[in-house]
Amino acid sequence: MVKLRARCLLVGDPAVGKSALCHMFRSDGAHFQKNYSMTAGVELLVKSISIPETRDSVELYIFDSAGRETFVEACEKLWGQPSVLCLVFDVSSEPSFTSCGRWLERVRAHCPDSHIPGVLVGNKSDLSSRREVETSVALEWAQSQGLEYCETSTKEMENCEAPFLTLAQAFHASYQDRLQTIQNLT
Amino acid sequence: MIDHALSSLGAQVVLATSCDEKHPPENIIDGNIETFWISTGMFPQEFIIRFAESMKISLVTLHSYNVKTLKIEKSISDDATDFEPISEKQLEHIEGHLQTTDIPLNGLTVTHLRFIVTSGFDHFVSVHRISIE
Ligand SMILES: Nc1nc2c(ncn2[C@@H]2O[C@H](COP(=O)(O)OP(=O)(O)OP(=O)(O)O)[C@@H](O)[C@H]2O)c(=O)[nH]1
Numbered sequence: 397m398v399k400l401r402a403r404c405l406l407v408g409d410p411a412v413g414k415s416a417l418c419h420m421f422r423s424d425g426a427h428f429q430k431n432y433s434m435t436a437g438v439e440l441l442v443k444s445i446s447i448p449e450t451r452d453s454v455e456l457y458i459f460d461s462a463g464r465e466t467f468v469e470a471c472e473k474l475w476g477q478p479s480v481l482c483l484v485f486d487v488s489s490e491p492s493f494t495s496c497g498r499w500l501e502r503v504r505a506h507c508p509d510s511h512i513p514g515v516l517v518g519n520k521s522d523l524s525s526r527r528e529v530e531t532s533v534a535l536e537w538a539q540s541q542g543l544e545y546c547e548t549s550t551k552e553m554e555n556c557e558a559p560f561l562t563l564a565q566a567f568h569a570s571y572q573d574r575l576q577t578i579q580n581l582t
Numbered sequence: 583m584i585d586h587a588l589s590s591l592g593a594q595v596v597l598a599t600s601c602d603e604k605h606p607p608e609n610i611i612d613g614n615i616e617t618f619w620i621s622t623g624m625f626p627q628e629f630i631i632r633f634a635e636s637m638k639i640s641l642v643t644l645h646s647y648n649v650k651t652l653k654i655e656k657s658i659s660d661d662a663t664d665f666e667p668i669s670e671k672q673l674e675h676i677e678g679h680l681q682t683t684d685i686p687l688n689g690l691t692v693t694h695l696r697f698i699v700t701s702g703f704d705h706f707v708s709v710h711r712i713s714i715e
């Protein structure tokens with residue numbers, strides 16, 4: 397039994413629903429914030445996830461980082477050495493999807509030495525009549541960048557745990573893999 | 583004098599920021615390079631070694647994997663307080679090989695040594711053995 401710890405960066409354009417998503421996840425679906433309250437720095441949320449079919453768990457330290465450009469530079473100083481990445485866009489906003497490449501570059505600049513597992517999240521899937529980004533397009537881009545893809549509706553409490561579970565599992569898998577490597581060294 | 587197992591001299595690991603029960607911090611001081619302590623995610627990581635009595639140390643040798651920056655501090659108190667920095671190192675990464683790092687201490691007297699890994703070449707780092715002269 398082992399408890400891993402991962403520093404999970406949560407980034408993406410303003411108002412795509414990053415804070416709503418991580419609060420929903422942390423409160424197990426008990427809380428959806430309807431009114432937009434802009435994040436002006438970095439908010440830290442901690443939650444532990446059990447890895448299915450093991451006795452292991454991953455404690456996620458979620459760094460909910462401001463999307464607004466004005467704050468990004470200050471936020472970056474708090475990112476440290478991230479372990480996993482959750483990159484969010486709004487499926488009803490094409491520009492928020494276009495920005496993802498830039499966000500990814502920023503984050504990767506913080507981890508020059510190690511690959512970091514990541515998931516791309518298309519949030520607000522409930523806004524189907526206003527959808528601007530097709531699932532297939534997002535999925536294809538995610539795959540081209542080595543990211544997992546999932547869609548969520550925080551409002552409808554749809555799939556909100558999935559991105560975090562995916563990340564925890566990927567991090568757990570990389571731990572197992574690294575243990576193997578180290579055991580083979582000696 | 584080169585000791586092979588610090589633990590046989592009464593040294594203990596009194597704190598470690600990670601613990602996988604299969605790879606406990608005691609593995610650092612058991613003198614065996616095949617057993618190791620592994621960090622379980624995030625930086626910084628640290629561990630503190632307490633010696634049975636105050637020791638005069640001229641050299642610390644560390645065997646590790648994926649450690650990038652390492653700080654070492656010493657204490658001469660009985661209760662692991664009042665640490666003072668003594669060394670800071672940038673390590674090289676050699677894929678597939680353990681890192682061997684010598685840290686000369688010029689006969690410093692210590693009761694505790696604290697090792698802080700502030701960054702790694704990967705999410706997880708391991709420490710296989712620490713020996714002193
Ligand atoms: N319809 C719909 N609205 C959502 C959903 N998720 C979040 N919202 C709304 O979108 C707005 C912005 O949400 P936030 O979570 O504050 O956005 P953010 O990404 O944290 O924004 P910054 O902190 O500025 O970077 C809020 O009014 C939320 O209620 C969703 O799944 N569907």
Ligand SMILES: [Mg+2]
Pocket residue numbers: 414415416433434435460461462463
């Ligand atoms: Mg926010």
